[in-house]
Amino acid sequence: MADLCSHRWTILAVPLVCLTLVGSLLVHWPTLLNTFQRPKLLPNPNPILKSTITFNIANVTTIESSTIPVNATTTTVLIWYWAFGFNQGIRENVCKDRFGITNCILTDDRSLFSKADFIVFHNRELITGQQRLPLHLPRPQNQGWVWFSMESPANNGNLRPFAGKFNYTMSYRRDADFFMPYGWLASRNVAPGMTVEDFIPKKKSHLACWIVSNYARHHERTRVYNRLKQVINVEVYGGAVNRSLAREHVLPTISHCYFYLAFENSKFQDYITEKLWKNALQGGAVPVVLGPPRKNYEAMIPKDSFIHVDDFESEEELGQFLKELAGDRERYASYFKWKLNYTAAETSNWFVEPQCRICTKLTTLQRPKVYRDLQSWEWK
Numbered sequence: 001m002a003d004l005c006s007h008r009w010t011i012l013a014v015p016l017v018c019l020t021l022v023g024s025l026l027v028h029w030p031t032l033l034n035t036f037q038r039p040k041l042l043p044n045p046n047p048i049l050k051s052t053i054t055f056n057i058a059n060v061t062t063i064e065s066s067t068i069p070v071n072a073t074t075t076t077v078l079i080w081y082w083a084f085g086f087n088q089g090i091r092e093n094v095c096k097d098r099f100g101i102t103n104c105i106l107t108d109d110r111s112l113f114s115k116a117d118f119i120v121f122h123n124r125e126l127i128t129g130q131q132r133l134p135l136h137l138p139r140p141q142n143q144g145w146v147w148f149s150m151e152s153p154a155n156n157g158n159l160r161p162f163a164g165k166f167n168y169t170m171s172y173r174r175d176a177d178f179f180m181p182y183g184w185l186a187s188r189n190v191a192p193g194m195t196v197e198d199f200i201p202k203k204k205s206h207l208a209c210w211i212v213s214n215y216a217r218h219h220e221r222t223r224v225y226n227r228l229k230q231v232i233n234v235e236v237y238g239g240a241v242n243r244s245l246a247r248e249h250v251l252p253t254i255s256h257c258y259f260y261l262a263f264e265n266s267k268f269q270d271y272i273t274e275k276l277w278k279n280a281l282q283g284g285a286v287p288v289v290l291g292p293p294r295k296n297y298e299a300m301i302p303k304d305s306f307i308h309v310d311d312f313e314s315e316e317e318l319g320q321f322l323k324e325l326a327g328d329r330e331r332y333a334s335y336f337k338w339k340l341n342y343t344a345a346e347t348s349n350w351f352v353e354p355q356c357r358i359c360t361k362l363t364t365l366q367r368p369k370v371y372r373d374l375q376s377w378e379w380k
């Protein structure tokens with residue numbers, strides 16, 4: 001997420017990311033996707049796409065967003081405070097207007113506390129002390145308190161004080177009660193006769209590119225980069241090297257690169273961010289990923305669509321492989337096969353969309369439920 005600061009993706013993502021860094025303190029596979037049971041929460045923000053969303057290529061799980069069941073009663077979701085202070089100026093009908101979710105009231109009006117079915121608390125403000133849980137108010141038995149974070153455990157602070165306080169979690173993790181991935185592959189049909197080559201940006205002038213704003217010596221990605229650049233040329237952009245890209249230049253710049261280093265700031269289960277979904281996959285470069293194990297990526301994207309740092313004994317070997325691959329057109333093109341069936345999508349608005357999607361998840365939600373040890377859940 002860090003890299004966003006420098007190149008300004010979206011008005012919404014930037015504050016989330018940048019403030020996270022400023023305030024920065026500091027893996028097992030529970031569910032294969034074929035056993036994944038939270039389809040109703042999957043986002044489908046792009047109406048142009050067919051309304052099917054697929055997370056697993058091998059065991060295709062498709063969901064028709066139009067079949068989201070609607071409860072007869074209205075659900076009220078209260079946002080106790082806006083993440084990073086970014087008031088979205090929502091109206092009561094926002095869930096229906098933007099996502100077609102009916103019988104769902106999203107509000108930031110604290111006077112609705114006693115009526116709210118769910119209250120969402122963004123973690124950052126809690127751990128910095130800017131906000132507090134309303135423990136002094138009489139809490140209705142059926143009310144669900146939702147802990148929300150899109151950060152990895154490395155940047156979520158100490159969660160021990162929240163033991164026994166939250167009923168649900170909302171995060172990029174697939175085992176969260178409300179799963180909100182950074183991105184996903186959405187099905188599509190391409191025009192007959194189109195080939196993989198039609199989806200590969202034509203002008204490739206750089207072998208490998210990397211955008212980085214949060215450059216820390218202790219990051220594993222920094223060590224990998226330092227060794228890799230001795231083998232191949234890596235074009236580096238971003239605040240860390242005083243070479244920030246304006247938002248509109250990010251994807252065009254990446255499109256000129258054969259490979260994009262989608263290196264996460266920390267390695268945690270499911271922590272696969274816009275570095276993959278947006279920068280690499282939408283930018284038209286083959287992702288070289290550093291993050292959770294290969295298997296974790298394979299649950300999200302086809303196994304032949306990316307290169308994993310762990311696949312190589314050394315950066316030397318990785319660099320040599322990238323050079324060879326860039327010179328072998330047919331093999332290079334094979335990494336884009338997924339484009340014939342999918343397009344890379346990302347969530348439209350983290351401040352509103354997952355909150356609305358709470359209302360689509362009611363029937364499968366465990367209740368009552370309490371996170372007696374949120375810290376252990378976070379680090380398991």
Ligand SMILES: *[C@@H]1O[C@H](CO)[C@@H](O)[C@H](O)[C@H]1NC(C)=O
Nearest residue numbers: 032033034035056057058059
């Ligand atoms: C697909 O699902 C089947 C049964 O549900 C399982 O045996 C198989 O290992 C899965 N394949 C992959 C690639 O996940």
Ligand SMILES: *[C@@H]1O[C@H](CO)[C@@H](O)[C@H](O)[C@H]1NC(C)=O
Nearest residue numbers: 238239240241242243244245
């Ligand atoms: C950063 O880049 C800008 C524009 O290229 C330049 O004016 C400025 O001096 C640079 N700052 C540093 C610290 O190198």
Ligand SMILES: *[C@@H]1O[C@H](CO)[C@@H](O)[C@H](O)[C@H]1NC(C)=O
Nearest residue numbers: 189190191192193194340341
């Ligand atoms: C993927 O797209 C190609 C080209 O349109 C088509 O021939 C193929 O059947 C599709 N595969 C799947 C699994 O949908």
Ligand SMILES: *[C@@H]1O[C@H](CO)[C@@H](O)[C@H](O)[C@H]1NC(C)=O
Nearest residue numbers: 141142143164167368369370
């Ligand atoms: C949420 O947790 C509280 C406190 O532990 C508990 O009293 C309440 O019943 C729980 N509510 C739900 C809906 O699980």
